[in-house]
Amino acid sequence: MCYSSIKDATINGGNDLFGYAGRILRVDLTSGKIETEPLNEELAKKYIGGIGLGMRLYLDNSKPGIEPFSAENPLVVATGPLSGTMIPTGGNGHAFVSKSPASFGVGEAKAHGAFGTEMKRAGYDAIIITGKAEKPVYLWIDDDAVHVMDAQHLWGKSSAETEDTIQKELGDFYIRIASIGPAGENLVRVACILNEKTRAAGRCGLGAVMGSKKLKAIAIRGTKDVQVAKLDELKDFIKVIHERMKGPAARKYRTLGTPENVLVLNALGALPVNNFTYATFKNADKISGEYLNERFVAKIIGCNSCAMRCEHIVVVPEGPFKGTTTRMEYESLWALGPNCGIDRLDAISKAMDLCNQYGMDSISTGVIVGFAMDLYEHGILTSQDTGGLELRFGNYDAEFELLKKMAYREGIGDILADGVRLAAKKIGKGAEKYANHIKGVELTGYDLRGLKTAALGFAVSFRGADHNRHGAYSPDVKGSVNRFKAEKGRGKIVREIEDMYTIIDSLIVCKFSRGTYYDGFKDLAKYYTLATGYEMSPEELTLAGERINNLGRLINIREGLSRKDDSLPYKIMNVPIPDEGVSKGSHVTQEELDLLLDDYYETRGWTKNGVPTMEKLEGLGMEDLAYIVEAKKIPTETEKASVDAEKTPEEAY
Amino acid sequence: MATPAKRKFVSADPDKCVGCGVCEYACSAEKEKVFNPLKSRIRVIRLHPLVNMSITCRLCEDPPCVAACPRDALKQSEENGTILVDEDKCNGCGWCIEACDYGAITLHPEKKVVFVCDLCKDKEKPQCVAWCPEEALDLETSETLAQKARITAVKKLFQEALKEETS
Numbered sequence: 001m002c003y004s005s006i007k008d009a010t011i012n013g014g015n016d017l018f019g020y021a022g023r024i025l026r027v028d029l030t031s032g033k034i035e036t037e038p039l040n041e042e043l044a045k046k047y048i049g050g051i052g053l054g055m056r057l058y059l060d061n062s063k064p065g066i067e068p069f070s071a072e073n074p075l076v077v078a079t080g081p082l083s084g085t086m087i088p089t090g091g092n093g094h095a096f097v098s099k100s101p102a103s104f105g106v107g108e109a110k111a112h113g114a115f116g117t118e119m120k121r122a123g124y125d126a127i128i129i130t131g132k133a134e135k136p137v138y139l140w141i142d143d144d145a146v147h148v149m150d151a152q153h154l155w156g157k158s159s160a161e162t163e164d165t166i167q168k169e170l171g172d173f174y175i176r177i178a179s180i181g182p183a184g185e186n187l188v189r190v191a192c193i194l195n196e197k198t199r200a201a202g203r204c205g206l207g208a209v210m211g212s213k214k215l216k217a218i219a220i221r222g223t224k225d226v227q228v229a230k231l232d233e234l235k236d237f238i239k240v241i242h243e244r245m246k247g248p249a250a251r252k253y254r255t256l257g258t259p260e261n262v263l264v265l266n267a268l269g270a271l272p273v274n275n276f277t278y279a280t281f282k283n284a285d286k287i288s289g290e291y292l293n294e295r296f297v298a299k300i301i302g303c304n305s306c307a308m309r310c311e312h313i314v315v316v317p318e319g320p321f322k323g324t325t326t327r328m329e330y331e332s333l334w335a336l337g338p339n340c341g342i343d344r345l346d347a348i349s350k351a352m353d354l355c356n357q358y359g360m361d362s363i364s365t366g367v368i369v370g371f372a373m374d375l376y377e378h379g380i381l382t383s384q385d386t387g388g389l390e391l392r393f394g395n396y397d398a399e400f401e402l403l404k405k406m407a408y409r410e411g412i413g414d415i416l417a418d419g420v421r422l423a424a425k426k427i428g429k430g431a432e433k434y435a436n437h438i439k440g441v442e443l444t445g446y447d448l449r450g451l452k453t454a455a456l457g458f459a460v461s462f463r464g465a466d467h468n469r470h471g472a473y474s475p476d477v478k479g480s481v482n483r484f485k486a487e488k489g490r491g492k493i494v495r496e497i498e499d500m501y502t503i504i505d506s507l508i509v510c511k512f513s514r515g516t517y518y519d520g521f522k523d524l525a526k527y528y529t530l531a532t533g534y535e536m537s538p539e540e541l542t543l544a545g546e547r548i549n550n551l552g553r554l555i556n557i558r559e560g561l562s563r564k565d566d567s568l569p570y571k572i573m574n575v576p577i578p579d580e581g582v583s584k585g586s587h588v589t590q591e592e593l594d595l596l597l598d599d600y601y602e603t604r605g606w607t608k609n610g611v612p613t614m615e616k617l618e619g620l621g622m623e624d625l626a627y628i629v630e631a632k633k634i635p636t637e638t639e640k641a642s643v644d645a646e647k648t649p650e651e652a653y
Numbered sequence: 654m655a656t657p658a659k660r661k662f663v664s665a666d667p668d669k670c671v672g673c674g675v676c677e678y679a680c681s682a683e684k685e686k687v688f689n690p691l692k693s694r695i696r697v698i699r700l701h702p703l704v705n706m707s708i709t710c711r712l713c714e715d716p717p718c719v720a721a722c723p724r725d726a727l728k729q730s731e732e733n734g735t736i737l738v739d740e741d742k743c744n745g746c747g748w749c750i751e752a753c754d755y756g757a758i759t760l761h762p763e764k765k766v767v768f769v770c771d772l773c774k775d776k777e778k779p780q781c782v783a784w785c786p787e788e789a790l791d792l793e794t795s796e797t798l799a800q801k802a803r804i805t806a807v808k809k810l811f812q813e814a815l816k817e818e819t820s
Contacts, residue, residue, distance in 0.1 A: 084688055085678070086675065086678035086679065086682060086688055088786075121689065173698075174690075197702075223689075224689070225685075225688070225689045225692070226687065226688040226689065227687050227688075228688070231682060231686055235682065242786055245786070246786075299702065300671065301672055301673075301702055301703075301705060302671040302672060302673035302787075304673060305674060305675060306673050306675075307675060307786035309673060309786070309787065313702040325702065325703070327702070
């Protein structure tokens with residue numbers, strides 16, 4: 001069934017910039033109205049693409065304070081200027097942006113694979129989806145023709161089943177699909193959006209935003225050419241990067257993959273175990289990257305255009321879960337494994353596969369399960385609450401069952417499906433002390449108690465707890481700083497990596513390729529210049545990275561977030577690491593956090609309350625967004641107390 | 654004249670191919686100066702995470718595409734076995750596409766005539782082979798492929814014995 005369609009411009013229509021498609025698609029699911037508009041070139045140069053352009057389009061197309069599941073909350077998906085080209089890892093990414101139902105601030109999540117290439121070839125830099133359909137629908141974007149299709153027969157299906165069904169019914173194997181599973185349909189606040197079956201735009205619960213719009217999937221087929229400004233020079237540069245990707249900069253991803261982290265972090269006393277109770281795992285060898293690769297990894301495959309290939313495909317070789325096939329990365333392995341006291345790779349693989357079937361972010365999901373187990377062990381949740389489920393650490397059968405209860409919002413799963421922050425509030429009895437989140441987004445696999453640069457990076461991340469906004473664990477883990485110490489200077493370290501990371505996520509290239517840009521911004525600016533034809537200097541690109549970080553901050557400020565939200569969970573600040581070893585006794589005090597935040601805000605040119613100053617906005621060419629800061633009236637120190645007492649956005653929930 | 658056994662064509666080792674599609678981009682960039690898999694003479698297929706393979710023209714002996722063409726627009730090069738398309742005669746009817754068991758000959762989206770791998774005859778070697786980051790692509794003959802298959806088969810049969818020898 002087709003409700004409406006359009007036919008118009010070709011790729012690069014009316015645009016001087018190569019690389020970009022030059023066109024934005026708008027779809028309103030309430031009215032069924034579909035239209036396109038040209039890409040604003042100034043915006044493209046300033047915000048690049050991916051999360052930068054996506055967040056700017058989100059900001060310009062949304063009202064402050066809206067409910068994330070309301071029809072007026074837009075869902076934006078954006079590609080970058082490199083999407084659809086041969087640039088390794090750069091050709092294949094896409095980014096989703098919306099108001100997060102977990103953080104109530106800006107939510108963004110990226111995925112790689114091939115969806116982004118297809119979207120670019122269909123001729124779109126971004127798609128802005130607003131409204132709500134009455135019945136389940138999916139978007140079918142066939143180059144210029146855009147259809148809103150009936151999806152009632154897909155509702156309830158997993159993403160893998162949805163992809164197969166759509167490809168079959170539309171009769172084209174090369175259609176690429178991003179879709180939600182049952183969790184997104186049921187507005188689970190940790191629901192993800194999956195493409196190519198195993199690639200997830202995982203964090204911030206954006207799958208639930210899609211579900212709230214009754215939008216099951218976005219299916220795209222693009223057949224247009226992607227043209228770059230300087231093809232021969234670009235090919236020469238790609239050749240150089242290909243060679244680097246065969247070298248040490250990509251070794252980890254080409255060999256053991258991210259699960260290498262298990263033993264590394266365990267040795268440092270920084271591997272969170274049993275919901276951040278311990279920082280070492282006695283059975284780490286049983287779940288190590290080494291063991292995983294020896295016994296479970298059947299093949300390592302690559303995303304479109306990639307010359308590194310990192311996707312470790314695991315096939316369980318024996319036992320009750322024999323044959324389970326899934327992608328495996330450190331974060332998922334950690335969250336569903338040691339964080340829940342589980343030391344069996346076959347069970348962890350099964351749990352990972354279930355997360356994909358239900359369409360839930362495996363990181364947040366694992367942290368929620370660990371949280372529930374912690375509460376159960378402490379008698380805050382009883383078997384009466386859990387419907388008889390024995391939520392003991394290490395009980396993988398209970399984990400599987402709980403994943404299902406969350407996805408379908410059954411029993412205790414209904415409460416937990418809202419994430420640890422909101423669940424702790426509902427459960428009460430001191431449950432918030434066990435809730436490991438920042439801004440409502442669950443922590444990832446680094447014990448921040450003994451990684452204090454990372455602790456700052458996590459606290460200030462605009463999308464809530466996450467390692468991928470700043471990579472600030474790196475100086476801690478490498479030992480280039482004293483990781484047990486909070487001191488001045490860490491703010492600058494975090495700021496510099498953040499600015500690089502926002503560019504990586506805006507271009508979009510893959511974080512795993514970051515080591516191959518030996519000359520940092522110079523290499524990335526070269527990519528931009530050769531692809532688009534616009535002479536981008538490394539300095540201008542660095543400034544864009546800073547601009548995009550300020551943009552994320554501004555959206556959060558508009559939504560009512562402030563310094564008090566740049567916090568750390570109770571355990572990180574109040575329960576010293578108990579394990580014997582190097583990190584014993586470490587935790588982050590309030591005094592240390594304040595010192596780190598002050599240092600960071602200062603190096604960012606923000607006020608003590610974490611608000612960009614007018615001078616900063618002018619310096620970044622963001623005067624047009626000054627209204628956000630003015631509306632909030634930058635509070636003076638005396639006013640600060642009353643600001644702190646303000647209601648938090650999630651309190652309305 | 655190249656005898657069939659010596660004809661070299663581009664073949665993917667399925668154990669090495671990771672499905673990245675760099676070959677498609679290399680081909681369309683070389684031949685058409687754009688990035689577009691639809692304009693590539695080699696195409697990659699991923700049926701399952703573990704099942705990835707690039708496919709292009711196998712330079713068949715007695716090529717069915719040539720036999721199928723009702724307009725005599727296709728012929729096989731006597732020199733190297735590639736399929737030569739007479740773009741003036743081809744009207745894009747698609748009989749050759751249907752005849753090819755490998756999906757190797759396809760319709761050009763703009764020219765509306767068929768196109769197929771020519772081994773990058775003006776280059777030192779085919780650009781897909783030159784660019785493949787996994788070294789999964791190579792120029793093979795039916796003889797080198799058969800050799801490889803034999804070696805793999807014998808290796809499998811004598812796995813234990815080989816292990817002992819190397820340890």
